[in-house]
Amino acid sequence: xxxxxxxxxSLYRKEKIYAYIFISxxxxxxxxxTLFPALYSLxxxxxxxxxxxxxxxxxLENFKELFKDEYFYKSMYxxxxxxIGIPIGVVLSLLLALALNRGVPGTNVFRVxxxxxxxxxxxxxxxxxxxAYNGDYGLVNQFLSVFGIKGPxxxxxxHTVKPALIIMAVWKGLGYTMLxxxxxxxxxxxxFYEAAKLDGANAFQTFWYITLPMVxxxxxxxxxxxxxxxxxxxxxxxxMTPTGGPEFSSASVVWYIWxxxxxxxxxxxxxxxxxxxxxxxxxxTYIQFKLNERSTFDMD
Amino acid sequence: MKWRKKAKxxxxxxxxIIATVVAGCSNKESSSDSGxxxxxxxxxxxxxxxxxxxxxxxxxxxxxxxxxxxxxxVTTGDQYATKLKAAIAGRKIPDVFYFNPGELRAYVxxxxxxxxxxxxxxxxxxxxxxxxxxxxNKYRFDGEKVGQGSIYGLPKDLGPFALxxxxxxxxxxxxxxxxxxxxxxxxxxxxxxxxxxxxTNGDGKLDQWGTGLNATWTLQAFVWxxxxxxxxxxxxxxxxxxxxxxxxxxxFADMQNKYKVTPSIAEAQTLDTYQRWLRGQLxxxxxxxxxxxxxxxxxxxxxxxIPWPAGSTGKPATWVGSLGIGVxxxxxxxxxxxxxxxxxxxxxxxxxxxxxxxxxxxxxxxxAKEWAKDPSIKPENKQEFLDIINDYGRSFPTEFTYNGxxxxxxxxxxxxxxxxxxxxxxxxxxxxPKMQKLLDQAIEQEKQASKK
Numbered sequence: 001x002x003x004x005x006x007x008x009x010s011l012y013r014k015e016k017i018y019a020y021i022f023i024s025x026x027x028x029x030x031x032x033x034t035l036f037p038a039l040y041s042l043x044x045x046x047x048x049x050x051x052x053x054x055x056x057x058x059x060l061e062n063f064k065e066l067f068k069d070e071y072f073y074k075s076m077y078x079x080x081x082x083x084i085g086i087p088i089g090v091v092l093s094l095l096l097a098l099a100l101n102r103g104v105p106g107t108n109v110f111r112v113x114x115x116x117x118x119x120x121x122x123x124x125x126x127x128x129x130x131x132a133y134n135g136d137y138g139l140v141n142q143f144l145s146v147f148g149i150k151g152p153x154x155x156x157x158x159h160t161v162k163p164a165l166i167i168m169a170v171w172k173g174l175g176y177t178m179l180x181x182x183x184x185x186x187x188x189x190x191x192f193y194e195a196a197k198l199d200g201a202n203a204f205q206t207f208w209y210i211t212l213p214m215v216x217x218x219x220x221x222x223x224x225x226x227x228x229x230x231x232x233x234x235x236x237x238x239x240m241t242p243t244g245g246p247e248f249s250s251a252s253v254v255w256y257i258w259x260x261x262x263x264x265x266x267x268x269x270x271x272x273x274x275x276x277x278x279x280x281x282x283x284x285t286y287i288q289f290k291l292n293e294r295s296t297f298d299m300d
Numbered sequence: 301m302k303w304r305k306k307a308k309x310x311x312x313x314x315x316x317i318i319a320t321v322v323a324g325c326s327n328k329e330s331s332s333d334s335g336x337x338x339x340x341x342x343x344x345x346x347x348x349x350x351x352x353x354x355x356x357x358x359x360x361x362x363x364x365x366x367x368x369x370x371x372x373x374v375t376t377g378d379q380y381a382t383k384l385k386a387a388i389a390g391r392k393i394p395d396v397f398y399f400n401p402g403e404l405r406a407y408v409x410x411x412x413x414x415x416x417x418x419x420x421x422x423x424x425x426x427x428x429x430x431x432x433x434x435x436x437n438k439y440r441f442d443g444e445k446v447g448q449g450s451i452y453g454l455p456k457d458l459g460p461f462a463l464x465x466x467x468x469x470x471x472x473x474x475x476x477x478x479x480x481x482x483x484x485x486x487x488x489x490x491x492x493x494x495x496x497x498x499x500t501n502g503d504g505k506l507d508q509w510g511t512g513l514n515a516t517w518t519l520q521a522f523v524w525x526x527x528x529x530x531x532x533x534x535x536x537x538x539x540x541x542x543x544x545x546x547x548x549x550x551x552f553a554d555m556q557n558k559y560k561v562t563p564s565i566a567e568a569q570t571l572d573t574y575q576r577w578l579r580g581q582l583x584x585x586x587x588x589x590x591x592x593x594x595x596x597x598x599x600x601x602x603x604x605x606i607p608w609p610a611g612s613t614g615k616p617a618t619w620v621g622s623l624g625i626g627v628x629x630x631x632x633x634x635x636x637x638x639x640x641x642x643x644x645x646x647x648x649x650x651x652x653x654x655x656x657x658x659x660x661x662x663x664x665x666x667x668a669k670e671w672a673k674d675p676s677i678k679p680e681n682k683q684e685f686l687d688i689i690n691d692y693g694r695s696f697p698t699e700f701t702y703n704g705x706x707x708x709x710x711x712x713x714x715x716x717x718x719x720x721x722x723x724x725x726x727x728x729x730x731x732x733p734k735m736q737k738l739l740d741q742a743i744e745q746e747k748q749a750s751k752k
Contacts, residue, residue: 020311028315051389052410054749136575153572158715239378247713262385264703265406265745 041271049268051261062272072273074248075256078162079231082252085166085173086226090219093174097181098211111182114175122172126239129168130155133240155241161250165236177222184218185211220292224285231281234258253277338633340640343373343387343394345380349593349657357650361643368636388412393628395637396644398456401438401446401624402698408441409702409750413452414627419638420451426642430664432458434689438699439624443750445535446700453624454645457589457660460620460688461517463608464587464679466580468601469496469508478606480681483616486522486551489609493561496583510561511584512573515552515718516711518586520696521618522548526611530697530707536743538735540710540728548611549717549724557720565719588621589685593658596678605684607692620693661685702746706738 045062049055066072100107117125132139135153144151154164196206234254244251261270351374358370373394375383387393393412407413420428435455442449470477475495493510500507528545531538556562577585580601587605607616625644627637651662662668672682698704710731716722
């Protein structure tokens, strides 16, 4: 039918207006609560803002100071170190998802059990784990003492504080990642597995050549979002090691930002650090996307 | 399509206009009064029993002043600092709020706190002379030095940090009890600790120690009683490389590593010294008024208070902590706000409730004296708390400076010294330049802030 529509019907226009109104709510929210503060803080990074009313432009002073700051580098190191939990979490949750995908009785119960930590308040979980890691009567050390191991004071010892936080973070995120993988596994066409079986593939080959590539999009999503989230880790550290850990060994970048901003009246400096962190995350994410593009395939 | 483009531009503009208007509107002062009543906002944080106690005090205040309504905002301890600073940045400062005395200078310089001197002095409800003078002085500032000048806050409480000892352990070990008026010298202290550190049940492992102290809270007692300090009188120069400071710090570390009168590093890792004290494994341990509630419940032995061991000055020293109650400089009702602050700080009934909860000692000098004399309230020598306030207690060094970053730097990397891996002298030589830089930065920041 060749009908040139020159005038839209009034119903069409009305629906469009309603559509815009519905969309405008979150968009306005985004502008007020995210965009404006982000731009304000970007400006603040170039000032000596102290949070109490003083805000004079000082150019790149904060950034110059930042690149000389040993604690900034230490906090970056801590943050990146704690990202080791990401590959561990990915592997563990994939294994869990494979196990649950077999359709064992009680799958739903397990799903709930693993997902509860995900929706629990991070502050509440941090407090619980803080007690669990307590050097003398914490659950972790009590558990270890069953095997005759005398557990250290996890959160006070320079060498064990980061592993302790990593274990907790992996535990918390397991359910979410597992659920994503479960859904992805169930969307792999069974025909592939049948074909592989006919060709004589063993379990490992099936996994490596079919399952893993088919869930690659999910893996990519999880890794990207985990790195973005992991770079901003804060609540766990502030609750479990309020002073930044023994010899600053558990302080993350965001924790250091918070300390400078709300502890020492240096919001300008903290904003500069936040800007640098933001650029860092952006670059890392961009690289990941580029790498992913090169190895994407289409199956049609 | 022309219509499409116009719609997009219009829509985007509309979104931004609405956003700006909404953002701008929220800056308006919102403490408007409803129906002739004065409305005040009071923001604070505290443990559950403190929260209930304070809410009751507020209710009584409202009864006494029927034309005032108080909106109470409570947060948990760890969120308080952030929430308060956010409120200040958004210019929605609560009329009455708690603040840390270390932040006094910053707040005064940025015009956050109201000068309440004339209101406090002319108050009919509360007599200024009855509140601890040292407590009020913590909140005096004349623009140059803290401790003198106009009043910018009232003490919520004073927390003298005393030293306690396990009386039962002394008696069991057969050592004469410490004198409650004469402090030990450091040598005497070590001797007593050595006698107390022993294996009581013959299994080859130590079961009790002289003491186990945390440097964050107890190093001050040793440094100050030896005649040293973290900064000088002018509060602008870091003095941690003073030989007397080094001596005190080294002595502190030696307690664990050289004299071995404290649990070893490994033992301290598995059981916190606070827990060991509660279980009766330590001879000496610090006691603050906030500890009394927990000690009542958990301590099975008899304990009492004594002065801290004295270094080369011959006099003991320790710190007195505090939290301040401040009034916003932007409050619309200064008179009523100050009345509320005074009530919270010094009202006898409110004080009684808090003291009965065993979380603080009374703010009123009169009431405190009677409380100290009362033998039915443990521990016996509560007078020691009062002696600290009146005589040998001091403020933390950070209460005199714009921020505490330079001081935090000292503790950040101190652990190797406490573990015996580094000498005190090596450490302070490395730490001093870093601390001085941070202190200089803080002073510079303060100058910038008060330029306006």
